[in-house]
Amino acid sequence: MEDLFPQVVIRWGPIALTDTALASAVLSLLLAGASVVCLRIPAAREVLEVVYEFLEGAIERMVSVDASPLVPLVLTQWLFILSANLVGLIPRISSPTRDLSLAAALAAVAWLASHVFALRREGWSYLRHYAEPNLLLLPFNLIGEISRTLALALRLFGNMLSSTLIGAVVLYLAGFLVPLPLMLLSVLTGAVQAYIFGVLTLVFSASALQATTPKRP
Numbered sequence: 001m002e003d004l005f006p007q008v009v010i011r012w013g014p015i016a017l018t019d020t021a022l023a024s025a026v027l028s029l030l031l032a033g034a035s036v037v038c039l040r041i042p043a044a045r046e047v048l049e050v051v052y053e054f055l056e057g058a059i060e061r062m063v064s065v066d067a068s069p070l071v072p073l074v075l076t077q078w079l080f081i082l083s084a085n086l087v088g089l090i091p092r093i094s095s096p097t098r099d100l101s102l103a104a105a106l107a108a109v110a111w112l113a114s115h116v117f118a119l120r121r122e123g124w125s126y127l128r129h130y131a132e133p134n135l136l137l138l139p140f141n142l143i144g145e146i147s148r149t150l151a152l153a154l155r156l157f158g159n160m161l162s163s164t165l166i167g168a169v170v171l172y173l174a175g176f177l178v179p180l181p182l183m184l185l186s187v188l189t190g191a192v193q194a195y196i197f198g199v200l201t202l203v204f205s206a207s208a209l210q211a212t213t214p215k216r217p
Contacts, residue, residue: 086190
């Protein structure tokens with residue numbers, strides 16, 4: 001049950017390195033290295049280009065605005081979160097996404113990306129939509145922005161923590177009689193959560209831009 005929460009791996013005085021930070025760093029390096037290697041292999045590069053074009057088209061069809069600048073971010077989120085979710089299937093390694101700090105960091109990146117996307121498209125005038133249709137709504141719009149980001153982090157954290165907890169309870173009660181169904185459930189949960197997180201990032205960014213678009217009479 002200790003695996004449900006981040007554990008300190010190395011400590012340098014007041015600085016502590018948790019298994020979440022270590023797993024995230026190693027996973028990022030492995031994904032970056034694998035990407036560089038695949039891009040240097042002509043056959044693998046062609047396959048990646050076809051996959052990228054297919055996913056790019058699918059992502060752009062999800063929203064009514066030009067979301068091409070967000071495609072690399074969404075695909076990176078899918079790849080990293082899916083890999084982080086599936087890392088928990090390796091014995092003695094826990095999924096880093098069960099840690100609220102990592103989920104909050106990913107949600108913060110999604111929040112920042114939505115604003116950068118809107119600011120690059122609309123300029124600083126984009127911020128005026130927080131005071132529309134009346135300045136009195138400014139606090140409520142800000143609270144809604146914060147709560148939406150918090151909900152994005154808690155959704156990923158809660159689902160992955162509950163998946164880990166259910167697996168631990170079932171293994172404790174049934175031993176290793178049902179490992180395959182649990183592994184399949186973990187793979188499905190990890191894939192779904194990665195997809196949902198990326199889609200919500202895309203939707204939040206598109207909605208931020210649509211909020212500044214004047215409505216036609």
